[in-house]
Amino acid sequence: MADTDPGTAERLDVTPAHRELLDQVLDKWSLEVLNTLCERPSRFNELRQAIPAVSQKSLSATLRRLERNGIVERRVLSSRPVAVEYRITPLGKTLRSPVDALFDWADHHLGAIETARRAYDEADPTAS
Amino acid sequence: MADTDPGTAERLDVTPAHRELLDQVLDKWSLEVLNTLCERPSRFNELRQAIPAVSQKSLSATLRRLERNGIVERRVLSSRPVAVEYRITPLGKTLRSPVDALFDWADHHLGAIETARRAYDEADPTAS
DNA sequence: CCGTATCCCCAATGATACTG
DNA sequence: CAGTATCATTGGGGATACGG
Numbered sequence: 001m002a003d004t005d006p007g008t009a010e011r012l013d014v015t016p017a018h019r020e021l022l023d024q025v026l027d028k029w030s031l032e033v034l035n036t037l038c039e040r041p042s043r044f045n046e047l048r049q050a051i052p053a054v055s056q057k058s059l060s061a062t063l064r065r066l067e068r069n070g071i072v073e074r075r076v077l078s079s080r081p082v083a084v085e086y087r088i089t090p091l092g093k094t095l096r097s098p099v100d101a102l103f104d105w106a107d108h109h110l111g112a113i114e115t116a117r118r119a120y121d122e123a124d125p126t127a128s
Numbered sequence: 129m130a131d132t133d134p135g136t137a138e139r140l141d142v143t144p145a146h147r148e149l150l151d152q153v154l155d156k157w158s159l160e161v162l163n164t165l166c167e168r169p170s171r172f173n174e175l176r177q178a179i180p181a182v183s184q185k186s187l188s189a190t191l192r193r194l195e196r197n198g199i200v201e202r203r204v205l206s207s208r209p210v211a212v213e214y215r216i217t218p219l220g221k222t223l224r225s226p227v228d229a230l231f232d233w234a235d236h237h238l239g240a241i242e243t244a245r246r247a248y249d250e251a252d253p254t255a256s
Numbered sequence: 257c258c259g260t261a262t263c264c265c266c267a268a269t270g271a272t273a274c275t276g
Numbered sequence: 277c278a279g280t281a282t283c284a285t286t287g288g289g290g291a292t293a294c295g296g
Binding site: 171172173184185187188209210211212 | 277278279280281
């Protein structure tokens with residue numbers, strides 16, 4: 001009950017493990033990679049095309065990080081030349097639900113947030 | 129229905145606005161500040177004590193950012209000397225639900241993730 | 257085709273000192 | 277008490293070039 005009571009809230013336990021996990025899973029490119037791989041398994045260059053703004057280096061680092069955390073699986077197809085396929089794992093799929101909740105929150109409140117920003121910015125334009 | 133079907137998933141629309149919002153709201157210190165202010169309104173130095181690892185500068189920047197986004201409210205109490213109180217806004221309280229979902233996910237899957245990490249690290253120790 | 261290695265830059269952060 | 281200003285550091289990220 002308390003977790004839906006707007007008047008009081010229990011303190012979350014934000015451990016270093018939590019922080020690290022969120023940093024690795026919610027960082028700039030991870031969300032986009034997850035998003036793409038949730039649709040279908042993809043090769044490295046397919047991911048680059050699906051996420052044009054990412055550099056080779058960052059994509060590589062993101063994939064290795066997600067692989068290490070068991071969120072995506074890297075599968076080498078012995079063909080000519082080498083083909084590598086990335087796919088989301090069952091563990092990775094469980095991430096969708098909380099991430100969707102976060103995006104639903106953002107979608108629902110973006111208007112209010114932009115209103116707050118304008119009010120703040122106009123209250124003290126000299127702050128720039 | 130599709131959003132709970134592990135076999136398929138719709139693509140999230142990760143806009144720049146989404147990215148910016150998540151960056152501002154889920155960053156390193158924001159979560160801890162929100163967490164503390166969800167318990168009770170606090171003064172600046174109370175927050176510093178509640179979050180010992182944060183620097184003055186980062187706390188100040190975090191608070192201004194959250195204030196600008198309408199997540200926390202800054203209230204100056206005209207006493208001697210000046211006292212300033214920060215409190216969570218109704219909008220800020222709505223953040224708890226999706227953040228809690230994220231932490232629930234982390235708590236539930238941390239074991240599996242650490243197992244995956246060990247497997248990955250032991251598979252190729254030469255990578256160091 | 258699938259990356260890693262290297263160089264470089266800047267934005268974020270902490271430490272410190274100072275002000276209303 | 278509640279910050280801002282300044283300085284120094286660093287590591288994340290892009291661009292580029294090269295290796296398996």
